[in-house]
Structure formats: C-alpha cells, structure tokens
Amino acid sequence: MKLRRLGASDLEVFPLAFGGNVFGWTADEPTSFHLLDRFVEAGGNLIDTADVYSNWAPGNHGGESETILGRWLKKSGQRERVLIATKVGMEMDPSRKGLSRRYIESEVRESLRRLGVARIDLYQAHIDDDATPLEETLATFGELVESGTVRAIGASNYGATRLEEALRLGQGGRLPRYVSLQPHYNLCDRAEYEAGLESVCVRHGLGVIPYASLASGFLTGKYRSVNDFGKSPRGPRMRRLLNERGMRILDSLAEIGRELDATPAQVALAWLLARPSVTAPIASATSVEQLDELLGSTELSLPRSAIDRLNGASA
Numbered sequence: 001m002k003l004r005r006l007g008a009s010d011l012e013v014f015p016l017a018f019g020g021n022v023f024g025w026t027a028d029e030p031t032s033f034h035l036l037d038r039f040v041e042a043g044g045n046l047i048d049t050a051d052v053y054s055n056w057a058p059g060n061h062g063g064e065s066e067t068i069l070g071r072w073l074k075k076s077g078q079r080e081r082v083l084i085a086t087k088v089g090m091e092m093d094p095s096r097k098g099l100s101r102r103y104i105e106s107e108v109r110e111s112l113r114r115l116g117v118a119r120i121d122l123y124q125a126h127i128d129d130d131a132t133p134l135e136e137t138l139a140t141f142g143e144l145v146e147s148g149t150v151r152a153i154g155a156s157n158y159g160a161t162r163l164e165e166a167l168r169l170g171q172g173g174r175l176p177r178y179v180s181l182q183p184h185y186n187l188c189d190r191a192e193y194e195a196g197l198e199s200v201c202v203r204h205g206l207g208v209i210p211y212a213s214l215a216s217g218f219l220t221g222k223y224r225s226v227n228d229f230g231k232s233p234r235g236p237r238m239r240r241l242l243n244e245r246g247m248r249i250l251d252s253l254a255e256i257g258r259e260l261d262a263t264p265a266q267v268a269l270a271w272l273l274a275r276p277s278v279t280a281p282i283a284s285a286t287s288v289e290q291l292d293e294l295l296g297s298t299e300l301s302l303p304r305s306a307i308d309r310l311n312g313a314s315a
Helices: 029-041 064-076 101-115 134-147 160-169 191-204 215-220 226-231 235-241 244-260 264-273 288-299 304-313
Strands: 017-019 046-048 083-088 120-125 150-156 180-182
Touching (some): 064 101, 101 120, 120 180, 134 160, 215 235, 215 244, 264 288
Parallel strands (some): 017 046, 046 083
C-alpha cells in the first residue's frame, strides 16, 4: 500500500489512521493490544490519540488512551514502525485546558510519560483557544520542535479564519506552521469543511486527517431507528442523523456497496479517500473483525458515478 505524505512534513502515512479514542473506553487493554497488532500487521502506521481520551467514560480522568498505547508500544517493540499523533488543549477538567505556553509545556510532559516515548510525531492543538494569542501557542510548539520533543505540529477543530491566521503567522519562518488539519468531516457532516476549511488546506498544502469519518458509526448502517441506539455507547448520538437525508445517505451506501461487493463503512471511507484534499481518514474499531472491514476501504476505488451519487444523496 502506497503511503501518503502528510502535508509539508516528512511524515508518510498509511491511507487510514487508527483512532485511539476507544482505548480504555469501548476497548479494554487486551482488546486494544490486539487491534494495534492487527493494524500494524496490515501496514497501518498512524495512531491518533489525545490527552483527554477518554475522560468521558465513567471512572476515567483522561490519559487512559495514551497510557494503553504506551503499554502496547513497550510490549510490542513497534515504536519505530508507527507514528504517534496526540493532542492538547481540550478540557481535562475546569483548571486544565487551553493552548497557553504553561499548559502545553505541562501537558506534553504528561503525554510523553504516559506514552513512554521521547518524541511525539504529530502534536496537535485539539481545539482553538481564543483566550491565548496564536503567537504564544505557535512559539511554544516551535520550541518543542526545535528541542526534538515533537516532529511536526497540526491543528484540529479550527475554523477557517483562525486556521488561515495561524498559517499566515508561520509564513515568515519565525514561527512554525501547522502541517495538518484534523477536521470533523464525513458524508453526513460536509458543510464546514467544504465551505471554507478545504480551500485553506489546499492553498497551504496541509495534510487532512478527518475524524468521525463514519459519523460515530452511523455510516456503517447499523442505526436505522431509535431501537438501534442500544447497539453501542454512541447510539444516542445518532438521533440528529435519523432523518430523511440520513436515510438517503444510508440507502446510497448500501446500494453502492452491493454493486461493488463492499460494506457501507468501506464505501463511506472510500468516498473520503477519493477527495483530493484528504490524506487519511481516522476510524476506530472495537474488534479485529471491524478493523479488517475498515482496512478494506483502502483497497476500494469508487467510480466517478458512485461518488456523484453519494455527493447527491448527502447534499
């Protein structure tokens, strides 16, 4: 499988990234280890996590995903075969959030400790912090790159205007530039990325690694009514998508899947992969069987007619 370069960085990534938000939440440690083993065995190399994962689960406080990933790295000896992407800035608790110098310096130490690594391959601003000057955030990231603590930096959940401003600040070379964007983007959620963010990414040559690529599981086709919500802890999130448009998208995915001998999830990820601006969608799994299904999307090439039908159904 041909790797794709992530923006202007020296990072070359498999066209599907593994989402580590499930580690310590819907995937316990032994399951997480099996999933990571299989992902790397199949050629995958980009693993995305965050300091905040998964503090929303009962009994968790954040850091669980990084901790499990760090234990797997130690046990497997696979550090040189994978790229570790983690994030900072999302609220851990009311006193721990943001992108100030002090907070980033504190959190990167904690992430390195939990991961058990000396360097993070891609360190991302998890969410914009309008209370902190962009110059302060970028300067801090730059010092981490200069020290060798971080290889490259990226942004997540930035609006087009702020992303453009951050990139402009890095044009002179005094401050570092983000090499990637991690946006919320999938067949159900197209507007924000396509209306503004995509043109910024293309113009500045950013790599794009969308999260929620399967709309929290909706695009797998397993949620077609409120009676299906119990199939997963994410089930209640599907309520906003259970409408005429959502059903139209699912019907199109199923129909195209039958024509191409593929599953709806594979077709949905292949649609993202066919978008010229997208580098590697992020998707998570809780079983090896699910993971193998998702990996199949990297071998699926959608004909132009299928892409047009999906674009029309999700317009």
